[in-house]
Amino acid sequence: MNAIECHQLSRRFRSVIAVDQLDLRIPIGTIFGFLGPNGAGKTTTVRMLCALIAPSAGSARVAGFDIQTEAEAVRANTGILTETPGLYDALSAIENLVFFARLYGLSHDQATERATFYLRLFELWERRNEPVGGFSKGMRQKLAIAHALLHDPAVLFLDEPTSGLDPAAARAVRDLIKSLRASGRTIFLTTHNLAEADELCDLIAVFRTRLISLDTPANLRTRLFGRGVRVMLAGPAAPLVATVQALPFVIDVTADEQTLFIRLTDPEHDNPVLVRTLVNAGADIRYLEPFTPSLETVYLELMQEGSAIGK
Amino acid sequence: MVRWERVKVIIGKEWLELRRSRGLLAGMLLPPLLLPLFTLGLIFAMGIVSDPDTVDIPAAAVDPTLANLSLEALAQVIFGRQFSVLFLLLPMIIPNVLASYSIVGEKNRRTLEPLLAAPITVSELLVGKVLAAIIPGILLTWLCATIFAIGLVLVVVDPVVPTLVFQPGWLIMLIFASPLLAAISVALTVMISSRVNDPRSAQQIAGVLIVPVMLLFFGQMLGLFVLDVIVGLNFSLLLLLLTVGLIWIAARVFQREEILTRWR
Numbered sequence: 001m002n003a004i005e006c007h008q009l010s011r012r013f014r015s016v017i018a019v020d021q022l023d024l025r026i027p028i029g030t031i032f033g034f035l036g037p038n039g040a041g042k043t044t045t046v047r048m049l050c051a052l053i054a055p056s057a058g059s060a061r062v063a064g065f066d067i068q069t070e071a072e073a074v075r076a077n078t079g080i081l082t083e084t085p086g087l088y089d090a091l092s093a094i095e096n097l098v099f100f101a102r103l104y105g106l107s108h109d110q111a112t113e114r115a116t117f118y119l120r121l122f123e124l125w126e127r128r129n130e131p132v133g134g135f136s137k138g139m140r141q142k143l144a145i146a147h148a149l150l151h152d153p154a155v156l157f158l159d160e161p162t163s164g165l166d167p168a169a170a171r172a173v174r175d176l177i178k179s180l181r182a183s184g185r186t187i188f189l190t191t192h193n194l195a196e197a198d199e200l201c202d203l204i205a206v207f208r209t210r211l212i213s214l215d216t217p218a219n220l221r222t223r224l225f226g227r228g229v230r231v232m233l234a235g236p237a238a239p240l241v242a243t244v245q246a247l248p249f250v251i252d253v254t255a256d257e258q259t260l261f262i263r264l265t266d267p268e269h270d271n272p273v274l275v276r277t278l279v280n281a282g283a284d285i286r287y288l289e290p291f292t293p294s295l296e297t298v299y300l301e302l303m304q305e306g307s308a309i310g311k
Numbered sequence: 312m313v314r315w316e317r318v319k320v321i322i323g324k325e326w327l328e329l330r331r332s333r334g335l336l337a338g339m340l341l342p343p344l345l346l347p348l349f350t351l352g353l354i355f356a357m358g359i360v361s362d363p364d365t366v367d368i369p370a371a372a373v374d375p376t377l378a379n380l381s382l383e384a385l386a387q388v389i390f391g392r393q394f395s396v397l398f399l400l401l402p403m404i405i406p407n408v409l410a411s412y413s414i415v416g417e418k419n420r421r422t423l424e425p426l427l428a429a430p431i432t433v434s435e436l437l438v439g440k441v442l443a444a445i446i447p448g449i450l451l452t453w454l455c456a457t458i459f460a461i462g463l464v465l466v467v468v469d470p471v472v473p474t475l476v477f478q479p480g481w482l483i484m485l486i487f488a489s490p491l492l493a494a495i496s497v498a499l500t501v502m503i504s505s506r507v508n509d510p511r512s513a514q515q516i517a518g519v520l521i522v523p524v525m526l527l528f529f530g531q532m533l534g535l536f537v538l539d540v541i542v543g544l545n546f547s548l549l550l551l552l553l554t555v556g557l558i559w560i561a562a563r564v565f566q567r568e569e570i571l572t573r574w575r
Contacts, residue, residue, distance in 0.1 A: 099324045
């Protein structure tokens, strides 16, 4: 079963199309990365999926509820961490959490119990009675995440959850997101931190008004760059490019000082022939390893392709 | 259907924020409490140093109930009546200040989106914010009017003065028109809040609301009318129509989609 399903979801603001015919199917228990440049329509998409604004066309179901006809049920079953934490500075940490929990229909006792649990989890318990206005950015971010989790939502929308956090706090948040997935929740993660998306996400969508690509991080890499190997040599790599390029299974080869980057169709099968050819050509091979382009490389390539298609 | 439990949660949060904001709290409480004291001081002074020109004030000339009063008592009645109208400013000013900080403040702090993402209707949110602003305004108005009423008995030179100052029209205005004026003030603030980013701008624009009250003030002083039951009821009816219209417009402005996509 899918936690989020969109069919031709679109949103137009007067003459500007913010989201165009978005189709998505995100299974329950998935961490879904939604990547795109600023102004791509990510926030508009999240707002539609949280039943905050209505689509101009298309439909979507979130946590089993229709975003248009069952908007309140959608909101009751989703949690959202917005770009800004959205906390009340004059109120203490526990007052903020209890207020939001009560808005989600929890009794005062239940709200206090949940607030206590998350304040302890995020190591904010000792400062629970202090006004949030005096909290650091990291503490505020933790509190905002706690707010999004208070009512135990099935689907969680997180916008830059580790933004402004120190490395240890960011690691704690990432671990929390993984544990949320393990407990069956679906996470819709909007981020510009591609290393984080790479680490966390089961599925990644690259989006700019339209969906440019949707797949697992590994498949995105393979689809774009094929599979490849990096060969470290004891001498200059450039003279060997032509020899390698002549091999029938090589898709493409580039040289950088003493390193060759070679894209192959089937490295497990082709590597022995490749190594033999290089040795016969006089190469001194230090080592050979699978070459995995970073998600950033994949993203930039996809954005470029998206621009080309757009033109 | 408004769920009052959620509305109470909103009101509770608004008042908690107000209690924590000491500057706003002092600014809200002190000026209204000074108004009855200032007015009583002035009326007391009228009883000691009256001006013979008072008998020539149009309001004194047109009201036969003021005949046969001593000059001091007449001065106290005239000033008492004029200044008692100013209490009708309080239910507009206080809710206006509270609502502008509540709505424009949320907009500035960008706390509205998480609030709108909760499973509450915008009606519940609006009702919560409106009541949180109106209730203190009305209660404070009635408190100040009570202080004024009790104080007046103590400072008058003639025991008949309070009965002539507290006309039935004034009481009708205080009981019926005060909540309406407060509702109008908040509705106008909601509408303005969608276009401004500073609570003070919202307060200043909503300041236009004092015009009808000042019309009452000067109209009575110039002897154009006496604030009797008929005037009080007519004025309240007019305010009721205005309230319905403005709340309808405010409710249209205060929509999730509108707030998230159009409010600047």
